[in-house]
Amino acid sequence: VKKKAAAYEKQVNPVKKAAVLGAGIMGGGVAYQSASKGTPIMMKDINEEALQLGLKEANKLLGGQLKRKRITAAQMAETLGRIRPTLSYGDFKDVELTVEAVVENAKVKASVLAELEDQVADDAIIASNTSTISINSLAKNLKRPENFCGMHFFNPVHRMPLVEVIRGEKSSETAIAATVTYAKQMGKTPIVVNDCPGFLVNRILFPYFGGFIGLVEQGADFRRVDKVMEKFGWPMGPAYLLDVVGLDTAVHANEVMAEGFPDRMKREGKTVLNAMYDAGRLGQKNATGFYKYE
Numbered sequence: 001v002k003k004k005a006a007a008y009e010k011q012v013n014p015v016k017k018a019a020v021l022g023a024g025i026m027g028g029g030v031a032y033q034s035a036s037k038g039t040p041i042m043m044k045d046i047n048e049e050a051l052q053l054g055l056k057e058a059n060k061l062l063g064g065q066l067k068r069k070r071i072t073a074a075q076m077a078e079t080l081g082r083i084r085p086t087l088s089y090g091d092f093k094d095v096e097l098t099v100e101a102v103v104e105n106a107k108v109k110a111s112v113l114a115e116l117e118d119q120v121a122d123d124a125i126i127a128s129n130t131s132t133i134s135i136n137s138l139a140k141n142l143k144r145p146e147n148f149c150g151m152h153f154f155n156p157v158h159r160m161p162l163v164e165v166i167r168g169e170k171s172s173e174t175a176i177a178a179t180v181t182y183a184k185q186m187g188k189t190p191i192v193v194n195d196c197p198g199f200l201v202n203r204i205l206f207p208y209f210g211g212f213i214g215l216v217e218q219g220a221d222f223r224r225v226d227k228v229m230e231k232f233g234w235p236m237g238p239a240y241l242l243d244v245v246g247l248d249t250a251v252h253a254n255e256v257m258a259e260g261f262p263d264r265m266k267r268e269g270k271t272v273l274n275a276m277y278d279a280g281r282l283g284q285k286n287a288t289g290f291y292k293y294e
């Protein structure tokens, strides 16, 4: 797969102007990563508060680097200057590649993608950062499905090297090549995978979360499970990881996985995960999930 990705890089020019829809955990991370590796990016959200949060995160990460003297104040300002927050599609006409990173909800994504398609140039690439929703199903509502593919980053974007580039049935080689190239511009390691529920990583990760939830429902202490998995050698346990991912994202993703693999993933009734989500415990994003955060 890596060999293929390297071959793609030769076919297209680097992306000169990018955009991201959604300034949440992922959108903010994508904006920061793109800007810090030199590619200007517009960051669009539907509310000002979210935009400010996205910028705050970039400021925090750059501030840390400044403190450690890895960058100068001028470099920090230059990087921040490459992120253009916006509430409108005003300057999207010359955006070459847009990463869609709005909430993990198929209906919302379908309408946002259709809206975006009307705002960008005919040859602009649109790549969805969906964790689990089928790229083929999202492509169905598009006029130019050949310009569409998946670009799945992992959280936190600035630290996780892997990016899954998801090839839908109608994705053109140009769309895949541009997305692979952009991932490499961002200093990431892209792999090209075919479309299926959960793609590669979440197809492994969500059954693992399911195993963990089952244990908790049978009375296991989530803190102890986390410690065991850390002893096993993983950097963090499943409860902490779910808090990082966001319980809302995990619940939506789990539904998609259950639909895609009912034999392995379907559960009757509500799970602990649903109960936590219903109670508004969303994880680190609102400081309360399995754990409490300052």
Ligand code: NAD
Pocket (backbone or CB within 6 Å): 021, 022, 023, 024, 025, 026, 027, 044, 045, 046, 047, 050, 100, 101, 102, 103, 104, 105, 108, 112, 129, 130, 131, 132, 152, 153, 154, 155, 244, 245, 246, 249, 285
């Ligand atoms: P989030 O809730 O932190 O952010 C979503 C943002 O989208 C919010 O700021 C919201 O205001 C904005 N939004 C909603 N509708 C919009 C619209 N019409 N136009 C522009 N912005 C809009 O969610 P997140 O965790 O950043 O997840 C975003 C996407 O990335 C989801 O598809 C998710 O599955 C995927 N993803 C998440 C993770 C993770 O660990 N959180 C990892 C990989 C991929």
